[in-house]
Amino acid sequence: MQMFDLWGQVGAYVPLEPPADKTAVRALVGSTSAGRDELRSNATLSVDGSKLRAEVSGVAVGWVPVEVASSYLPVLAALTAQGRLPRVTARINVYDSYQPEDADSAGDGVWVSSYIALAEPHLLQPLNAPPTAAHVELPEGRKQKVAVTVDPSSVDARPWIQPEGAGWVYCSLHAHEEQLARTTREVVQVEVDSVVVGTLTPAMSKNFLPLVKLVAATGRLPVARGLIKGNHLQLEMTVAALKSSEVTQAWLRDNDLTGDNGAGRVPAPDVTDDPIEAAADPAGDDPGPDGAGADAREPGFYADPQGMADERFWDGFDWTSRIRMRPKPAR
Template identity: 30%
Template structure:
């Protein structure tokens, strides 16, 4: 049985239009509920993104469903980008979910004024494919993930570039699980308590004294429950300049309902899905059809093997894309990328 997973990177606004709503007007109208007003009604609901590799029209098809109701599909060009990571999440036992803005209205028909026509639309709050899931697993010990909040800048990352290099991505950024820890620092004249930030239990920086003061009450509250404070973090940059930005509610922003609940060991150990690091570029060894295609070097274009379906002009595999398992494997030593002027 799969578990629901609210994909990361949602920011509260829906910008991705769903295709084919006109074919699913009845389902959209049902989702709008009994409070629907013909002049126009909008609701926000969680919807599931369901890859359909056996879809006879498009093997990259991704259905958008609200419970048992099919509301439409990701546009074809978006489905090509999103289906690989969504399929991977499904294969790991997760059901990807996002927030959707569902809108609908009715007006008189052009030819028959006694007949009212319904028109609906669905838009999704969907981040870029590489930002849908974290690149590392959540802590194996009991932990709680703080609710998403405004950006919090980590300081001192320049002292930990070697550690952070493991999280650099071709896209320039990725999500990770980070943990917060209360530590005492000794200065020349006195000591001070600050928050240390770790990724996979390795220090990668700290919060300013002022921001530490906003987070320490939460850390202490969870520590009393033998629970580690975990947050969403974005690692972005390159090997000479890397930044880490947390997204979490501060102590005074946490709702009482969150503070009153406790993390169960079972819930805490249900690690979120991950997006593994992409393979190194310039791979020249044989790559089975089931493995991801390596990312392109600069000024190179994708070179599909013989007997593969030809890709659209200018298309390159998005991060984590895998060819269809039914396609023949690439010949040994196949060059995935050739100079763009070839």
């Protein structure tokens, strides 16, 4: 079976029903100290009759509740039939000295609470296949809005319009010279299956052009995840990819993009080019497990790096599931 990372994993965490063998999960987490220990890892989802079992390294860490699993079974069963094993992000909490008051038994001294990140069923996989040409898939990041130019009622747009109102697609990014009245400007053009959907804003394009050009200079196609919403009246699209400055050197090395020929390099944009981005996090770079200045960032709400809400809570070590919208200013 080939591993397949389900898409849309910025969705809410789904609590799992506890596994039968909690001591095996305790050993998986790897700590024997009393109190609370947590493990974050990739988990595979296996169809077991009418149930969905979540496993980490071959150990069952929980079951997706039946009332939730029923809507996911057709999609995941189809993926399994194609030889693809669905994989999600899991959070596993183990308590050695805790027992809820409403527990149905005295317990064995170990309590397991597991969650998996799971989007809506129609957002688990893309609507189209990846490009057949040589390509590089850019790391997923905050969603950036595309100025859509394609006619939503056209034949080209029909495959993207879904009954649920939204769907993920593979999209390719291209450096494009845009003609203005008296001059030209370079922007990032977004295509889906060779159909031009639109462009990123000029300010936002500056953040992606260095990486787009660098990948194109190697003879490969820069590919990202795109989310299309709408109907035959109007379409909206966002591209979920990291900006050039956010991509790690390790990722560049792993994708053979650390050559010294300078291909695709352009001057870094001034942060004032994009007032929305500049105001998103007044404290500086987004904090994160691998982000600059993460150790110095105090716990609190900051601009959400996943783009799900205005702000997400940083606990001093990692992003949490707590989100909120910024209060509107009083008039």
